[in-house]
Amino acid sequence: MNMISTLLSITTGIYICAALYHLCFAARKIHTGLHLSFGMMCVMAAGYSLSEQSVYSSSSIPSFVHALKWQLSFGIVFMTGATWFTVFFTNNSSRLTVWLFGVAAIGLLAKNLFSPYGIIVDKIHRFERLSLPWDEQIAFPSTDLAGWTVILWLFSLLVYLFVLYGSRRLWSAGRRRAAMVLAANVLFFLIAGVVDLAIDLRKLRWVYVAEFRFLLCIVSMAVYSTRHFSRKS
Helix, strand or coil, X not given: CCHHHHHHHHHHHHHHHHHHHHHHHHHCCCCHHHHHHHHHHHHHHHHHHHHHHHHHHCCCHHHHHHHHHHHXXXXXXXXXXXXXXXXXXXXXXXXXXXXXXXXXXXXXXXXXXXXXXXXXXXXXXXXXEEXXXXXXEEECCEEEECCHHHHHHHHHHHHHHHHHHHHHHHHHCCCHHHHXXXXXXXXXXXXXXXXXXXXXXXXXXXXXCHHHHHHHHHHHHHHHHHHHHHHHC
């Protein structure tokens, strides 16, 4: 029973539908920057979900490493897109910080794609498979985390702080519902990130929960931005 593959296929479909919807708004020049950045986030989430399917279904170390590299790359671009979305969502005219995030993301992408095992894995000791309670097996190699994991976490935390700063701006401007949506998404990402880190450290033997944070982000922001900005247009 390939429950994980089925769930990831469903979430991929949701991301693609959301991407097409918002890119259509961007093509019609309705809040172009907002919908274009959010559409890009949806595309990256779909790529992340597809890559995660490949990670779980890997049958060898090379296929696992290849899938993991692409998964992390999609995640990095997603985070960069989140900074642009925050700028347009909060009407922040300052773009310097976002460009700096972009430069940092390019560096992380290059390091991730050209390193032997990617940016978070330093060494793979052996290839294992984890048996889930519903009789499904997924790839679960024994690995050592690389020092660049700290840099990746620092990048993520800075993005979270940037989004929280945008949330504070919205709160001060009286857009409290929008502020709470942004802040709640940061909380989702932090909790899921800690769980995934525990899995990376092999303190927890379970599937990654990144898909839940992406799904919550895409659904909550899609619902809010569609109702709010489409109504205004």
